[in-house]
Amino acid sequence: MTDLKRVERRAGVALWRQIADRIREAISRGDFDESGMVPPELVLAGQFGVNRHTVRSALAALAQEGIVQAVQGRGTLIVRKERFNFPISRRTRFTEGIGDQARDLQGLLLSSEIEPADPEVARWLALEAGTPVVRLEALRKADGRAVSRSTAWFPAERFKGIGEVFARSGSITEALAALGLGDYLRSVTEISATHAETADIAALELTPGAILLVTRAVNTDLSGVPIQYAVTRFPADRVQFTIAS
Amino acid sequence: MTDLKRVERRAGVALWRQIADRIREAISRGDFDESGMVPPELVLAGQFGVNRHTVRSALAALAQEGIVQAVQGRGTLIVRKERFNFPISRRTRFTEGIGDQARDLQGLLLSSEIEPADPEVARWLALEAGTPVVRLEALRKADGRAVSRSTAWFPAERFKGIGEVFARSGSITEALAALGLGDYLRSVTEISATHAETADIAALELTPGAILLVTRAVNTDLSGVPIQYAVTRFPADRVQFTIAS
DNA sequence: TTAAATTTGTTCGTATGTATC
DNA sequence: TGATACATACGAACAAATTTA
Numbered sequence: 001m002t003d004l005k006r007v008e009r010r011a012g013v014a015l016w017r018q019i020a021d022r023i024r025e026a027i028s029r030g031d032f033d034e035s036g037m038v039p040p041e042l043v044l045a046g047q048f049g050v051n052r053h054t055v056r057s058a059l060a061a062l063a064q065e066g067i068v069q070a071v072q073g074r075g076t077l078i079v080r081k082e083r084f085n086f087p088i089s090r091r092t093r094f095t096e097g098i099g100d101q102a103r104d105l106q107g108l109l110l111s112s113e114i115e116p117a118d119p120e121v122a123r124w125l126a127l128e129a130g131t132p133v134v135r136l137e138a139l140r141k142a143d144g145r146a147v148s149r150s151t152a153w154f155p156a157e158r159f160k161g162i163g164e165v166f167a168r169s170g171s172i173t174e175a176l177a178a179l180g181l182g183d184y185l186r187s188v189t190e191i192s193a194t195h196a197e198t199a200d201i202a203a204l205e206l207t208p209g210a211i212l213l214v215t216r217a218v219n220t221d222l223s224g225v226p227i228q229y230a231v232t233r234f235p236a237d238r239v240q241f242t243i244a245s
Numbered sequence: 246m247t248d249l250k251r252v253e254r255r256a257g258v259a260l261w262r263q264i265a266d267r268i269r270e271a272i273s274r275g276d277f278d279e280s281g282m283v284p285p286e287l288v289l290a291g292q293f294g295v296n297r298h299t300v301r302s303a304l305a306a307l308a309q310e311g312i313v314q315a316v317q318g319r320g321t322l323i324v325r326k327e328r329f330n331f332p333i334s335r336r337t338r339f340t341e342g343i344g345d346q347a348r349d350l351q352g353l354l355l356s357s358e359i360e361p362a363d364p365e366v367a368r369w370l371a372l373e374a375g376t377p378v379v380r381l382e383a384l385r386k387a388d389g390r391a392v393s394r395s396t397a398w399f400p401a402e403r404f405k406g407i408g409e410v411f412a413r414s415g416s417i418t419e420a421l422a423a424l425g426l427g428d429y430l431r432s433v434t435e436i437s438a439t440h441a442e443t444a445d446i447a448a449l450e451l452t453p454g455a456i457l458l459v460t461r462a463v464n465t466d467l468s469g470v471p472i473q474y475a476v477t478r479f480p481a482d483r484v485q486f487t488i489a490s
Numbered sequence: 491t492t493a494a495a496t497t498t499g500t501t502c503g504t505a506t507g508t509a510t511c
Numbered sequence: 512t513g514a515t516a517c518a519t520a521c522g523a524a525c526a527a528a529t530t531t532a
Contacts, residue, residue: 054500296522319529
């Protein structure tokens with residue numbers, strides 16, 4: 001607690017930013033490790049010699065960074081993170097990729113519908129816009145934690161019943177195999193990062209403002225014909241990617 | 246402006262969240278396209294029938310998402326984004342990778358020092374901890390926009406003068422070539438995402454709370470000996486990655 | 491060039507609601 | 512049930528940066 005002294009007013013740097021920095025440092029020093037929580041807002045306000053709102057601004061910034069999580073009625077918890085490592089290669093498969101790192105893997109079908117391909121989906125799948133495609137919404141959990149929320153499109157002609165098959169197995173690889181596709185390859189993966197939107201926050205059990213790693217990927221059959229285009233959102237504090245060349 | 250009516254107090258959803266959603270929708274509808282800015286906070290507060298602080302909370306959330314950027318004295322600008330695409334492969338090279346997409350590329354040396362390898366750096370470079378390494382801090386710009394901030398380590402025995410050479414050419418590839426390494430390969434790339442810290446916010450000219458894509462990568466010479474370990478931070482709203490398998 | 495008006499940024503005060511213990 | 516602690520909202524004042532007159 002040695003560092004939680006009064007804050008001097010410095011020109012140019014807002015009080016709440018200075019306080020956020022001090023709390024961040026105190027956390028990384030392990031000052032609050034016994035309790036696993038930050039002291040109550042009013043206590044911090046007293047120690048820093050500022051109003052409680054100023055402390056709240058600082059804690060809100062740290063919550064945005066994912067360092068702490070405020071829980072109404074209890075206090076502000078310090079968040080500890082361990083990331084799953086998700087390998088990306090020509091033979092990327094979700095279940096195999098994370099399998100080693102988790103005891104319990106679940107693939108949950110949220111919905112499955114046939115719809116006409118919009119221009120973007122058509123482009124990725126090398127189809128005419130308007131061609132029927134199956135849209136499959138899925139959520140994956142590892143050891144009970146949601147690790148990805150994906151939206152995948154398949155040509156409907158070839159993979160009409162993939163929703164039902166995936167619902168049973170929870171694995172795209174197995175579902176494709178059941179529909180006669182024994183093997184497939186990853187052709188393109190795009191990776192970007194954004195803030196989570198409302199729907200994903202709910203599905204992935206995130207705090208508002210959480211960061212998502214987003215992949216846009218195409219899988220093809222062995223002759224190079226696109227069979228799947230998927231947009232997958234991974235909580236950035238739970239997942240990282242590895243590309244082994 | 247049709248949607249900017251009074252907000253009803255609904256149980257369960259905070260006012261500022263409802264307002265953030267309404268402003269986000271109005272922006273994506275293009276309601277403010279003529280000016281490129283959101284109306285002043287006091288105007289919004291009046292239209293929504295709430296206090297200015299409530300509007301500020303909503304705008305702060307949108308700023309976190311990177312949708313808007315507030316500028317003191319001017320107003321709150323709507324941010325338009327276009328991302329550079331950075332390909333990652335066995336032959337990843339920064340300059341070649343982004344070269345097509347930008348007219349003007351700059352590689353700036355921030356500092357270059359020789360230091361003993363800490364355990365992590367030593368592990369990635371397959372050296373004994375404490376072995377001298379060159380640490381090179383660099384900033385890269387494309388068309389005047391900062392696109393990456395990297396910290397790279399090289400075995401000092403082999404690449405002692407790389408700082409000076411990089412300072413002249415602005416290219417790691419050229420610097421390595423000048424030191425006798427004609428070709429090299431990317432062996433591992435790890436990708437994660439976090440919030441930017443203070444130092445990177447300044448160097449990359451970001452707004453606080455911006456998201457960074459972070460790569461940890463190892464390059465080796467043609468016989469597989471590690472020659473470079475680099476941690477590179479890319480602003481997520483300016484860069485995305487592509488892995489072509 | 492200067493001054494005023496506009497607009498966002500920060501801080502404090504106060505009150506009330508809601509969840510946890 | 513009451514105490515504690517975070518969540519939301521309103522009000523007021525002033526600072527700082529920018530634009531406009």
